[in-house]
Amino acid sequence: MNEKIAVLMGGKSLEREVSLMSGKRVCDALEAEGYRVLALDVTPELVATLRSERPDAVYIALHGKYGEDGTVQELLEFLGIPYTGPGVVASAFAWDKALSKRLFVADGIPTPPWVTFTAAAFKQMGAATALDLVPGAVGGFPVVVKPSKQGSALGLTKVDDAAGLAEALLTALSYGDTVIVEKWIDGCELAVSVVNDRGGQARVFPPVEIEPKSGLFDFTAMYTAGETDYYVPARLDDVTTTAVTELAARVHTLLGCERISRVDMVVAEDGTPYVLEVNTSPGMTETSLLPMAAAAEGLDFQKLVAHLVRSILEDAK
Amino acid sequence: MGTARVVFDRWDDRYAKRMADVRSSAVRDLFAAATRPDMISFSGGMPEIRRVPIDSVISAATSALRDSGTEALQYGSSEGRPKIRQVVVDLMGEIGVRVKADDLVITAGAQQALDLMAKIFLDPGDVIITEGPTYLGALQAFSAYQPNVVCIPMDAEGMRTDLLEEQLKRLGPRGAKFIYTIPNFQNPAGVTLTPQRRRELLDLARVYDIPVIEDDPYGRLRFEGGHCLPLRALDDEVIYLGTFSKIFAPGLRLGWVIAPKPILAKFVLAKQAADLCGSSFAQTTAERYFADTRWRKVLQDLTGAYAERRDTMIEALAEHFPAEATWTVPEGGFFVWVEMPAFLDLKSILAEAVERGVTYVPGDAFFPDGRGRNCMRLGFCYAEPDAIREGIQRLAEVLEDRLELYRAFANAGVLPVDDADGRG
Numbered sequence: 001m002n003e004k005i006a007v008l009m010g011g012k013s014l015e016r017e018v019s020l021m022s023g024k025r026v027c028d029a030l031e032a033e034g035y036r037v038l039a040l041d042v043t044p045e046l047v048a049t050l051r052s053e054r055p056d057a058v059y060i061a062l063h064g065k066y067g068e069d070g071t072v073q074e075l076l077e078f079l080g081i082p083y084t085g086p087g088v089v090a091s092a093f094a095w096d097k098a099l100s101k102r103l104f105v106a107d108g109i110p111t112p113p114w115v116t117f118t119a120a121a122f123k124q125m126g127a128a129t130a131l132d133l134v135p136g137a138v139g140g141f142p143v144v145v146k147p148s149k150q151g152s153a154l155g156l157t158k159v160d161d162a163a164g165l166a167e168a169l170l171t172a173l174s175y176g177d178t179v180i181v182e183k184w185i186d187g188c189e190l191a192v193s194v195v196n197d198r199g200g201q202a203r204v205f206p207p208v209e210i211e212p213k214s215g216l217f218d219f220t221a222m223y224t225a226g227e228t229d230y231y232v233p234a235r236l237d238d239v240t241t242t243a244v245t246e247l248a249a250r251v252h253t254l255l256g257c258e259r260i261s262r263v264d265m266v267v268a269e270d271g272t273p274y275v276l277e278v279n280t281s282p283g284m285t286e287t288s289l290l291p292m293a294a295a296a297e298g299l300d301f302q303k304l305v306a307h308l309v310r311s312i313l314e315d316a317k
Numbered sequence: 318m319g320t321a322r323v324v325f326d327r328w329d330d331r332y333a334k335r336m337a338d339v340r341s342s343a344v345r346d347l348f349a350a351a352t353r354p355d356m357i358s359f360s361g362g363m364p365e366i367r368r369v370p371i372d373s374v375i376s377a378a379t380s381a382l383r384d385s386g387t388e389a390l391q392y393g394s395s396e397g398r399p400k401i402r403q404v405v406v407d408l409m410g411e412i413g414v415r416v417k418a419d420d421l422v423i424t425a426g427a428q429q430a431l432d433l434m435a436k437i438f439l440d441p442g443d444v445i446i447t448e449g450p451t452y453l454g455a456l457q458a459f460s461a462y463q464p465n466v467v468c469i470p471m472d473a474e475g476m477r478t479d480l481l482e483e484q485l486k487r488l489g490p491r492g493a494k495f496i497y498t499i500p501n502f503q504n505p506a507g508v509t510l511t512p513q514r515r516r517e518l519l520d521l522a523r524v525y526d527i528p529v530i531e532d533d534p535y536g537r538l539r540f541e542g543g544h545c546l547p548l549r550a551l552d553d554e555v556i557y558l559g560t561f562s563k564i565f566a567p568g569l570r571l572g573w574v575i576a577p578k579p580i581l582a583k584f585v586l587a588k589q590a591a592d593l594c595g596s597s598f599a600q601t602t603a604e605r606y607f608a609d610t611r612w613r614k615v616l617q618d619l620t621g622a623y624a625e626r627r628d629t630m631i632e633a634l635a636e637h638f639p640a641e642a643t644w645t646v647p648e649g650g651f652f653v654w655v656e657m658p659a660f661l662d663l664k665s666i667l668a669e670a671v672e673r674g675v676t677y678v679p680g681d682a683f684f685p686d687g688r689g690r691n692c693m694r695l696g697f698c699y700a701e702p703d704a705i706r707e708g709i710q711r712l713a714e715v716l717e718d719r720l721e722l723y724r725a726f727a728n729a730g731v732l733p734v735d736d737a738d739g740r741g
Contacts (some may be wrong), residue, residue, distance in 0.1 A: 012353050014668060043354075122722050128729035155668060166731040171665040175723060209320075226329035231320045250597055 002038040005309055006081075008072065011042035013064030014175070015152050018223065022284035023061035029305040030059070042066070050079060057196035057312050058083040059305075061282060062266040063152045068281035069095035072235055082316040084308045086280045090256040096181050098148040098256065101277075107254050109247065110274045112266075113138045114182040116148065131165055142184040145169055147176035151279070153218045158184060168288050182276075187268040189217060190234055192288040193282065194261050195304075198311060202252050203295035204245045207265075209234035225287060232296040236267065244273045250277055256289035259309065262290050335461055353674075354696065357708035360676040362504065362651050364563055368619050370611075374566070375607035378598075393597040395589045397423025397573070401600040402609045405573045406514050412536060413550040414557070416610050420575055422585060423595050427534060427560040427572035431458040433587045434530060434556065434574075435494070439464050444493040446484065448476050450654070450683030452504045452532065466685040467493065473645070475500060477509030478517040485525045491718070495528045495556075500548060501536040502650025505683045505694035509648055512545055519552045523708040528580070530556045534563050535650035537616065540624035542648045549575060556580065561603055561741040569599040590727060623651070629702040630695065633709035639716050644695075656682075657691045657716070658723075660732045664690055667717050675711045 007030065009023025010016050023039060026126075030037045040046060040052055042062065050058075058081050066072060068085075070092035076083045086094070093100050098116040101237030105111060115137050121127035133139055145168035146156040157168035172179040189210040197203045209231040212221035221227045233241065248263040255261070255278055262282040267273045282290040284305075294304045381389045388398075396402070402418040410418050431454065431615060439445070441463035447455065449468025457710045459466065467488075469481045476498060485492065499516065500510035510518070522529045531548040549557040560572040576584060586593075606612060627646075630653055634644055644655040665678035680692025697705060726732045 012355075012672075012674075014671060016353060122725045126725070126729065128726045128731055131729070131731050133576055141404070166726050167662065167665075170662060170723065170726065174665045174668040174719070226326040230323035232321055232323060235320050278322075296321070 002034050002036055003056040003313060004038060004053070005030050005057050005059055006015045006038040006040050006050065006053065007059045007061055008040050008042065008046075008067070009061040011062045011064070011067050013062070013067060013151070015064035016150055018283060018285060019061055019063045019067065019073060019131070022063065022175060022288070025284055025286075025301065026059055026061050026305055029302040030309065033306045033309075035309070038084070042072075047075070053064060055081060057081065057284055059309060060085050060097055061284060063281055063283065065149065068151065068279070069149065082312045084312055085260055086255075090152070090258070090261075091280045092255065093255045094261070094280045096149055096178075097146070097277050098178055101180070103254060104251070104275055107239065107250075109254070110272060112183040112185050112274050116178060116180050117169065118179075120230045122169075122173075128166070131169075132162070134165060135162065138181060138183040140183070145172050146182070148178035148180050148181060149174045149279075150175045152222060152283070156216075156218050158216050171174040177208075178316040181288050185266045185268050185274055187266045188234065188236070190227045190244060190265045190267060190273075191293070192244055192263045192265060193290040193293040194248055194252040194257070194263065195294070195307070196259050196311065198307075198314070200258075204248050205290075206233035207236065207241065207244055207248075208232050208289050208296075209236075210289075213276050214293055222283075223285070223287060229267050230289075230292060240267060240271055240273070247273055247275065251278055259311065260290075325371050331468050334473035335463055355674055356671075357696070357700055357704050357711070358673045358707060359700065359705075359712075360678045361642045361699055362696050363699045365489050365619060365622055365698060366566055366568075368622060369566055369615055372617070373606060373609065373611060374602070375485070377609075380601045380605045381598060381601035381723070385411060389598045389601040391597055393594045393600065395422070395585050395594045397421075397595055398597065398600045398604070400604045401571075402573075405528055408564075408607075409549075409557075409559070409575070413546045414575070415550075416575055420578075420581070421573050422576075422581060422588065423600060424572045425570045425586070425592065425595055426562060426567070427459065427558040427574075428454055429570075429588075429591070430558045430572055430574040430584075431455050431532070432461075433584055433591060435459045435462045435464070436587050437580075437583045438494045438528075444488060444534075446481070446493045446501060446527075448498060448506070450505050450680060450689050450694075451500060452499065453678075455532065456683070457500050459497075460685075464494070468688075471503065471506050471508055471590060473508055473528070475503065475508050475514050476518065478521065481518065481680065482521055483544055485521055488525075489684060490524075491526050493525075496522055497530045497532065498548070499532045499534075501533055501545065502538065502647045502652070504535070504650070504678075505652050505678070506654045507645040507647035507650065507652045507653075509542075509545060515545065515551060515693055516546055517554070519548060528554070528556060530552040530558065532558045537564055538620050538623055538651075539649040540620065540627060553577070565603060565606060569603060570596065571599055574627065607642060619648065620649075623698055625650075625655070625703060626697040626705055627703045630709060631707045632698040639709050639713065639720055641720065642716070651696050653694050653695045653697060655690060655695060656680075657693075658720075659691050660727050661716075661719065661723050662668075662690045663693045666715060670715050673711045673715055675708045675715075677712065 007023050007027050009300050027037050027039050033080050060083050070088040073088045073091050101111050142160045155172045160169045190207045192207045193205040194202050210217050211229040251263045252261045262279040264276045266274050291301050425738050440464035443464045445464045446467050549555040557575040641658050644653050677693045680689030
């Protein structure tokens with residue numbers, strides 16, 4: 001009998017709709033592969049459903065809080081159900097951008113200079129009186145202000161001068177209690193996807209180059225067809241392509257992202273690649289970056305999803 | 318290996334320039350997140366359709382097909398079927414507007430009338446005058462014709478006619494193509510234009526020779542206070558937009574427009590180009606539904622439900638909302654308008670509200686120019702009273718939390734200082 005795969009999608013995060021889109025495509029692909037597919041939203045009945053249905057594995061198509069921060073991963077380990085994507089620790093590290101940037105720095109991986117603030121520092125400690133120090137701390141404007149724990153670039157603002165900083169911080173703080181202010185690096189934005197092969201070796205797909213028409217790869221640029229141009233592989237020279245490929249594999253391993261990750265980077269005009277963040281539950285929608293990169297390697301969407309599921313089923317044996 | 322540009326929309330460079338500004342907004346993305354089942358929505362303007370007895374609609378639709386099937390399924394006249402226009406004539410008579418069937422045209426909801434009015438009146442750059450804030454759907458319908466929208470502020474008595482006069486002086490005679498107003502329980506502000514202000518507005522429109530478009534979707538949903546005569550009852554040159562959406566059902570897409578004959582003739586030409594004619598089936602069904610007097614009972618029932626929800630929301634606001642907040646108390650309709658201190662950006666806060674399971678529409682959606690960010694529209698029309706109480710409480714917690722944060726910024730002098738004390 002064919003294995004039963006539960007696809008977790010939706011949830012309560014702000015990326016619910018994106019997750020439903022990813023999940024729908026994953027379900028279609030798994031059905032076409034002959035699996036028995038169970039599409040599950042995240043509700044208070046989730047655990048009971050998983051216990052009664054006893055799926056052979058769970059495909060996590062959730063994005064955002066509780067879906068890619070280690071919460072659902074921890075729960076599935078407790079229930080003893082194998083799941084796609086990285087484990088609890090890697091998920092928690094990658095989800096928290098402020099934390100993962102500290103890990104990059106400790107390991108000598110280049111990442112743009114940044115500072116971190118929490119809502120409590122503003123409310124209880126008067127941090128807003130020190131905003132004048134921000135440009136000095138990160139190397140001047142422009143900067144990017146974003147919530148530390150959020151996906152799909154929600155709450156992200158590019159700030160060109162001191163006048164816009166407070167508002168951008170307040171916006172980001174609506175999406176989470178921790179925000180980072182990061183130096184803006186002019187250059188070529190890249191998404192570099194990594195998927196482990198059957199032997200557990202990290203395989204890096206061709207980098208995807210992102211060129212948003214507005215200049216900023218925010219939620220709108222991400223999910224509106226025509227708002228962003230993508231090039232696969234990225235228009236880089238061989239030396240740089242090799243450098244970013246190696247860097248992605250290094251970051252993937254550093255955070256312990258078994259199975260899958262997408263490393264977002266920017267290559268500065270002087271050729272230096274900087275790592276911005278890592279995604280452990282990359283989007284699987286029509287316009288998403290990881291499927292785009294896999295396709296460039298000749299791995300179509302259905303084969304990609306099948307590979308991800310087969311590898312965890314084999315590991316579980 | 319060569320590089321391939323990934324193309325999602327290969328027609329991307331062929332679209333008209335006027336579509337350039339129509340894109341997925343940050344707020345729309347958040348509303349996408351708001352589809353979760355436990356969400357309490359104050360963002361919509363949907364009527365409580367569950368209270369319309371479906372049996373009445375079934376017999377109306379059945380009778381439409383059984384008795385007039387060949388007409389109901391055929392093209393009809395662009396102006397609308399004579400019988401449904403007579404229904405409108407009677408409805409208008411009840412609110413003090415005397416018209417004949419050939420003074421009006423049936424439309425696909427009042428929304429189509431907004432689009433076609435803009436189509437026949439507006440060239441790019443033309444000035445139009447609206448209340449500020451105003452109906453989001455009107456701004457959307459007008460924006461495709463690229464007008465310059467001038468917004469007139471309101472107070473508890475509706476549009477400030479003194480400020481309207483100032484603008485008209487500046488613009489000069491015929492300086493605007495039309496004045497668009499929602500006099501009853503305005504969407505989104507919830508205020509009603511007083512009889513005195515109605516006279517003043519009409520006098521100004523006459524002096525400066527500018528047509529008035531009166532949009533009246535909520536007029537019959539009055540909870541208290543006396544009926545105010547429509548502008549159209551006071552001046553027969555007023556263009557009046559009506560709808561069956563709130564007194565029957567929006568799913569039929571039926572509205573109407575009353576206008577002076579020459580304007581109506583131009584309007585019919587535009588309507589023919591848009592859709593030849595409205596739905597004969599929907600019109601025939603509505604004729605049958607209104608032939609049975611039980612619709613009055615249904616409307617009464619609906620109005621009673623909305624009144625209870627308004628009361629619940631106003632009580633909950635008084636109990637839970639921060640002292641800095643002020644809000645309107647509408648005498649009817651669907652919406653309460655809340656104003657917070659100027660330093661608070663309610664568009665930014667929406668993410669947190671959605672996370673906590675409650676939605677509203679940030680005020681800047683109702684202005685063409687980014688104003689209104691410290692305001693929000695709360696619709697009390699759709700949620701049950703218990704959900705309204707719970708939702709207002711959740712929202713109040715978000716606002717208290719955010720106020721503390723915003724105050725920290727304002728006190729540090731990194732937000733506009735003169736607004737730090739708010740206006741509450």
